[in-house]
Each structure stands twice: as C-alpha cells, then as structure tokens.
Amino acid sequence: MSAALNDYAIALRMAACHSALKIPQPVVVSQIESSGLPDDRMLVAKDVSPRDFFESLVSLGEIPACVEIEQQGALRVEVSTASGRMRGAVVLVTGAAQGFGRGIAEELVQAGAAVVIADLNEQLGLELADSLNNAAGRTAALFVQTDVTKAASVRDCVNAAVKNFGGIDMLINNAGVLRAGGLDELTERDFDLVTAVNYKACFICTQAVVPVMKQQYALNPEIRGDIIQINSKSGLEGSKRNFAYAGSKFGTIGLTQSFALELIEYGIKVNAICPGNYFDGPLWSDPENGLFVQYLRTGKVPGAKTLEDVRASYMSKIPMGRGCTPQDVARAILYCREQQYETGQAIPVTGGQVMLN
Ligand SMILES: NC(=O)c1ccc[n+]([C@@H]2O[C@H](COP(=O)([O-])OP(=O)(O)OC[C@H]3O[C@@H](n4cnc5c(N)ncnc54)[C@H](O)[C@@H]3O)[C@@H](O)[C@H]2O)c1
Numbered sequence: 001m002s003a004a005l006n007d008y009a010i011a012l013r014m015a016a017c018h019s020a021l022k023i024p025q026p027v028v029v030s031q032i033e034s035s036g037l038p039d040d041r042m043l044v045a046k047d048v049s050p051r052d053f054f055e056s057l058v059s060l061g062e063i064p065a066c067v068e069i070e071q072q073g074a075l076r077v078e079v080s081t082a083s084g085r086m087r088g089a090v091v092l093v094t095g096a097a098q099g100f101g102r103g104i105a106e107e108l109v110q111a112g113a114a115v116v117i118a119d120l121n122e123q124l125g126l127e128l129a130d131s132l133n134n135a136a137g138r139t140a141a142l143f144v145q146t147d148v149t150k151a152a153s154v155r156d157c158v159n160a161a162v163k164n165f166g167g168i169d170m171l172i173n174n175a176g177v178l179r180a181g182g183l184d185e186l187t188e189r190d191f192d193l194v195t196a197v198n199y200k201a202c203f204i205c206t207q208a209v210v211p212v213m214k215q216q217y218a219l220n221p222e223i224r225g226d227i228i229q230i231n232s233k234s235g236l237e238g239s240k241r242n243f244a245y246a247g248s249k250f251g252t253i254g255l256t257q258s259f260a261l262e263l264i265e266y267g268i269k270v271n272a273i274c275p276g277n278y279f280d281g282p283l284w285s286d287p288e289n290g291l292f293v294q295y296l297r298t299g300k301v302p303g304a305k306t307l308e309d310v311r312a313s314y315m316s317k318i319p320m321g322r323g324c325t326p327q328d329v330a331r332a333i334l335y336c337r338e339q340q341y342e343t344g345q346a347i348p349v350t351g352g353q354v355m356l357n
Helices: 005-016 050-060 099-110 122-136 151-165 188-219 243-266 291-297 307-315 326-338
Strands: 027-032 042-045 066-069 073-079 090-094 114-119 141-145 170-173 225-230 268-275 346-349
Touching: 005 027, 005 050, 005 066, 005 073, 005 151, 005 188, 027 151, 050 188, 090 099, 090 151, 090 188, 099 114, 099 122, 099 225, 099 326, 114 122, 114 151, 122 141, 141 151, 151 188, 170 188, 170 326, 188 225, 188 243, 188 268, 225 243, 225 326, 243 268, 268 326, 291 307, 326 346
Parallel strands: 042 066, 090 114, 090 170, 114 141, 170 225, 225 268, 268 346
Antiparallel strands: 027 073, 066 073
C-alpha cells in the first residue's frame, strides 16, 4: 500500500521529537488544505518514502513550519505551548464524554497532553472538547464520535487523531458498561453488550492503535507507546450477581498481559488500572438510573431505606473511607507512563479495599 498523508504526518512528528534536533518544545502536526506560507518557510517533498522523509528532516537539523507533500496535501507544524508532565503527548481516551473518562481527559490536558475523546455521546463529547480547548488556550482536545465495538468506527477515530495531532502516544481503553444481575435474571443480550464494550473493544481499539505506535517506534525508538485498560476492582475478585461485568474485566486482564508480552519489542507497555467505586460519578449517582437508585429500588442492601443508607453501606467497605476519583486514576496513569520498567500489570486503586497477594 502506498504511503498516505498520515504516514508523513507521523514521520514529521517523530523527526521533530528526535533528540538530535534539540527542539525545546514538542510539536503538534496537523493536516491542512493549503499552506498559505511563503516558500522560504515551506518544504516541498516529492517522490520520497516516509522513512527517507524522516531521515532528511533529521539530517537537515531543523523542522519547517509547513511541509507540502506533493499530490497529497500539506502538514502544519506547531510548537506546543503546553507545559506539564504529559507535555506534547497525544492520548486517545475511549468513553471520555463523562464519568472517569471525562475526569481523566481533564487531568491529562492539565498535564500538557492533547486528548482525543472517543465516545458515542456526541453532545457531551463536543461540550467537553470545547471546554478543554477554551480552558487550555490551545488545541488540546478533539471529539470523534466513535463506537468502540465497531472496528471501522475505531479506525476512523485513529485516523482523525493522526490527522489532527500527528500520532498517538497513549491509548486509554476506558469505555465501559455495567449490567448487573444474577443467573436467574441477566439476559443474553445484556451479557453480549457488556462483553462487547468492556472486553472485545479493548482488542478492537488496541488493534487499531498499535500500527501507529509501531510506525512511530520504527522511526524514532525514543518515543514509547502506552496502552492502559481502565479495569475495575471487579477484575481482581468476583462480584456477586454481577458476573457479566466481572468476567469482562477479568478477561481484559488476560488481554493486558498477553498484549504486554507481544508489544514489548515495539517499545509499547500495556497495563491495567483497577479503580474502586466512583460514587460521585454518573454510574453511581445519576438520579434516574444510577446504581444507588437501582440498589435502593431492588432492595440489594438489606435494611436500606434511603439513598444515603445504600451509599453508607458501600462506603463502609473501603478502608480509606471514601470513593475513588478520576484524580486517583489519573495519578496511576501518570505512574504507568513514567515508570519505564513495568508492563502487564493490574494496579489496584481502591483505597485499600482490594489488596493483591
Ligand atoms: N464508576 C465506577 O465506580 C467504576 C469503578 C471501577 C471501574 N470503572 C470502569 O471505568 C470505566 C468508566 O466507567 P464510568 O463509571 O466512568 O462510566 P460512565 O457510564 O459514566 O461513562 C462511560 C462512557 O462510555 C461511553 N460508551 C459506552 N459505550 C460505548 C461505546 N460502545 N463506544 C464508545 N463509547 C461508549 C458512554 O457514552 C459514556 O460516556 C469503565 O470501564 C468502568 O468499568 C468504573
């Protein structure tokens, strides 16, 4: 297959990240219709493979503001104004329109990353991208409506990420659904939905993102990839009358370990983070369909008469006496990114509720 503009965008960003160039800030590479720049600020590339293009940029010793790839289009290079521990990193977060994913996206943008919000929910996704871009004062977020259970939809999202930011450094498989119920009540349809979103989609998203990370690593081995599954404490121990969810989360730890072994040679680490309950998020606290309302309605907590009784019962199981927050999860993500000697792990973030042995 011949090289596409995306391949040149990746090569350009990898050249800009090359330590030989000593560029003080990371860059954002995006595709544009026409450069509109004077010739002396523009490089024109003809009949050159992405690798040769990369090598000529590194040997040139500088990165132009704009590159025209003949017959394909133009690439704009912008020095990122971001600062922070994730400065310049491009992160694709699935299910980021609300809940943990939203909080993770907010934390990562604050830490200097550019974030692709991949979610089914267009309204919330667009609102979040707007508010992140306004708050950051830079192009920090892009919403791409995506169904993580559909390979074609995920491929489009990955292409949009490369088109707008020039690559992907981290994938956070966060999208998830919960359908609780015992063997006497859970339908096959609900079982299939939970399995598709929580388990199969981790394969679909990883399969779509890995070629980009491999391409980046082949050009510039200084640039490493990270894949992080947002798992659950229910991926570490069984969950009564909640087997579809727990089973999907256990399975994803199997994927994490197996992908980790397969991807080590491409400089990609794969880890899972297993949070405790995010009681203040929509999954638990939604006034119509949240788990607190559902558990009160179905009498899941014996003796509970109010929502507060249900909350207190769950809270009492946590040694640290509070629920998990997106900030707790974001700290674990930063750990996974910065720790260079760990892969295939499942890290509990549960306030002491689950301890590994
Ligand atoms: N909330 C908790 O207490 C808790 C605890 C441990 C782990 N987790 C895990 O954290 C992750 C996020 O959970 P949350 O509570 O924030 O959920 P949430 O329900 O608040 O948000 C989930 C997001 O995923 C999106 N989504 C659902 N199906 C999708 C699909 N097919 N394609 C794309 N997007 C889709 C939704 O639109 C939504 O924006 C999940 O993997 C969940 O299992 C949650």
